[in-house]
Amino acid sequence: MPDAHADQDWRAWFTEHGARLRLIARQWTRCEADADDVLQEAFVRFWKHQRHLPGNPNALVVTSLRRAALDLLRRGDRRAAREKVVGDDMDTVTWFESEADPRLAALADSLKLLPAEQREVVVLKVWGDLTFEEIGEQLSISPNTAASRWRYAMEALRKHITARTHD
């Protein structure tokens, strides 16, 4: 099969996109170390088996991230225990570089208040650079459901930011 991205410098590609891909991995994992593991495994899997496929590699890498994250959760039949840990360790401020702007810091912190299903749509749209249709494919939901989760999330974030601004 011909390589559709034969001229692609994948190391440079990863340098450019690694941070946002890690954030996507982070929201599906329980801690920073797991996010790194998932990112590493997913990118290697993509690079070995899918990098020659035509089209935008971004969606393929995101799919690979999701599979690797689910594999990690299922591994050792510790899913229930890990999901509890995910809930305990959801400090979304640490997902980002520290922000001097208090409004941005508050926004980063507000992400933890979102239900997980809304938060993953936000992460996939903003940092995954996916359309609602692509998000629907990733999460096995309809594009309309993805769009409505996005709207609920935006509304919740706006209310939270407004409330903190008035405090």
Place this chain on the structure above:
Amino acid sequence: MTDPDHDIEQALASLRPRAPGPAVTAHLAHELDASSSRRGLVIAWSAGLSALAAAFVAAFVFLGGVAETESPNYQLVHVEQSRPDVQFFRPVQMNDGSYARPMRVRWQDTTRWEDTRSNTRLINYRPNDQLTLLPLETN
């Protein structure tokens, strides 16, 4: 008309996700380099095999050229045509009302060639089979 979600989305996009840990970057660099090395090894093997194949082709052409000068020089030494075997069939009526008798003739042509230098022979055997119609006159 402005999208009320646009400001929030833009603010979210301005947040800077943490970069992958150095261990991840190092591992990926190692993985990509290792695969490239393996690919390089395959390319080297391919190049080696190509060179070997080229050498074989060159040898074949070279030896073929030598062999051509030493190829057998056949001379025609014998020609033979067998006695024909003739068969007659019952007369048939043609479309124009006339009659004809089908006749089948079979024979073999054989030629023999020899190269005295290599003491080799080449025998060409060709069977022939022809069917013809002999017109019959009726009174």
